[in-house]
Amino acid sequence: MRRYLLLAVVALLVGCGTARTLVLEPTRAADRFARVELIADSPTVSVPSDVTQKIESASRKGAV
Numbered sequence: 001m002r003r004y005l006l007l008a009v010v011a012l013l014v015g016c017g018t019a020r021t022l023v024l025e026p027t028r029a030a031d032r033f034a035r036v037e038l039i040a041d042s043p044t045v046s047v048p049s050d051v052t053q054k055i056e057s058a059s060r061k062g063a064v
């Protein structure tokens with residue numbers, strides 16, 4: 001009987017202990033940038049020039 005009572009008390013304490021959320025610090029806001037610069041410096045693989053131009057044009061279209 002004592003064993004069942006002890007198991008019930010432990011189960012209740014464990015259940016109540018896990019139902020809490022503690023926030024230690026507020027979430028950090030996302031950084032915003034005014035400008036991004038892409039530089040192809042010492043590439044390790046060869047990329048065709050038409051692919052490079054497509055990537056550059058797609059990145060410029062996305063710029064505000």
